[in-house]
Amino acid sequence: MKELLGLDFRANPHYELVLYDRLAADEKQRLAGLLADPGLYGILRPTGGSPLGWKSVDRDTALLFLTLREPGPLPSYLQAILGESLDRTVMQLVADGVFEVEAEGGGGAFVSGPAALDLDHDRGGSQDAGGPLQELSLAALVYGQALARTAAVDPALLTLRLYGYNRRPLTPAWKRLLPDAPAVERFLGIDPGGTNRKLLEQRWSRRPGFAGWMSWRRRGTAGERPAARGTATYKLYVSPVPEALPTAFGEILAALDAARVPQVKIGCDGWGLLRPDKIVAHFPDLEALAASAARLAERLGGIPVQGVPFTAEIGGGGLLSWGVDPPTDGVPAAGRESWRTWLCQRLALALFAARETSPEPWRFALERLRLEGVDTATWAPGALVFRQG
Numbered sequence: 001m002k003e004l005l006g007l008d009f010r011a012n013p014h015y016e017l018v019l020y021d022r023l024a025a026d027e028k029q030r031l032a033g034l035l036a037d038p039g040l041y042g043i044l045r046p047t048g049g050s051p052l053g054w055k056s057v058d059r060d061t062a063l064l065f066l067t068l069r070e071p072g073p074l075p076s077y078l079q080a081i082l083g084e085s086l087d088r089t090v091m092q093l094v095a096d097g098v099f100e101v102e103a104e105g106g107g108g109a110f111v112s113g114p115a116a117l118d119l120d121h122d123r124g125g126s127q128d129a130g131g132p133l134q135e136l137s138l139a140a141l142v143y144g145q146a147l148a149r150t151a152a153v154d155p156a157l158l159t160l161r162l163y164g165y166n167r168r169p170l171t172p173a174w175k176r177l178l179p180d181a182p183a184v185e186r187f188l189g190i191d192p193g194g195t196n197r198k199l200l201e202q203r204w205s206r207r208p209g210f211a212g213w214m215s216w217r218r219r220g221t222a223g224e225r226p227a228a229r230g231t232a233t234y235k236l237y238v239s240p241v242p243e244a245l246p247t248a249f250g251e252i253l254a255a256l257d258a259a260r261v262p263q264v265k266i267g268c269d270g271w272g273l274l275r276p277d278k279i280v281a282h283f284p285d286l287e288a289l290a291a292s293a294a295r296l297a298e299r300l301g302g303i304p305v306q307g308v309p310f311t312a313e314i315g316g317g318g319l320l321s322w323g324v325d326p327p328t329d330g331v332p333a334a335g336r337e338s339w340r341t342w343l344c345q346r347l348a349l350a351l352f353a354a355r356e357t358s359p360e361p362w363r364f365a366l367e368r369l370r371l372e373g374v375d376t377a378t379w380a381p382g383a384l385v386f387r388q389g
Helices: 025-030 032-036 059-067 076-095 132-148 155-163 172-177 181-188 197-203 242-258 270-274 286-299 339-354 361-370
Strands: 009-011 015-019 040-046 055-058 099-102 204-207 213-218 233-238 263-267 279-283 312-315 320-325
Touching: 009 059, 015 059, 025 032, 032 040, 040 059, 055 059, 059 076, 076 099, 076 361, 132 155, 132 312, 132 339, 132 361, 155 339, 172 270, 181 242, 181 270, 197 204, 197 242, 233 286, 242 270, 242 286, 263 270, 279 286, 286 312, 286 320, 320 339, 339 361
Parallel strands: none
Antiparallel strands: 009 099, 015 040, 040 055, 204 213, 213 263, 233 279, 233 320, 263 279, 312 320
């Protein structure tokens, strides 16, 4: 990252700042969802046919934008407001094209986006520092980079493609094997009379209301500490290949119980069992997750791995990995944004932003995500990942 103090910045001249109240009626209607943000000040609207996207800004960003319409160093008040997060916050805005920074060598040139970031090295060391899941995630990004350069894909669709990377296809053979919910239960051995039914009924209670999932809570955990309102939810992913489930699911279920995993869910149909993140356990904190993962790793060695992209490996050669959902803030479970959705949305936007200006947009996507607080060598979320400012 550049040393920011001593450099000149400027507001991107291809943007104009417009109060939301002064937008045209059709623009207000299109952007009405932004009104839910109490910090909304206005909109940065591209000018002169610029391909830049529209951006909403809060009062502090708007003030900085107005201040830096004339190039100059960062104002001193910004250091007082942002403190240690100054570099990270400013470079996020530069990466997103809101501001431009003085180019290396000076000469009056200003740059933003990929040109403003150091993309020529691997921050965390070797690209395989995160093990097989790092390799899988990088392959997903290279795939996404190619898709971003096609006319038929927009950021929303690219987000879905990244999220679904490494899902097994629902072939005719899988459709015949798993045509409905009873067939899925037979496949897992949890149907009436199934090999895993007794263990499931003795040790787990079914939880309703999870679309696309079968969810259970381990018996005896009703009084254990739930995640507090406004806190993040930690997720442990268990990712065997779907072919292994008839023999491995009972072992996985017993290991989850022995590791005192409080809550677990598994895909309830063919699509759900073919996705890489087919089995997910929820925890209130990272310490509880890590303790359970260590116990699971001891018991589940040798199960063939599918692997969940954009998650941090924690055991089993990629069989076990983890992430953390954004804080709930009272949002019902069905409407919460997941860890992988949060990641894939940001990666997709970065790939699109760099698709015409960088020979390797995936590198820019990694660096942009690193500015959010994610260790992109291991895909582990850092302490600042959901902190504002």
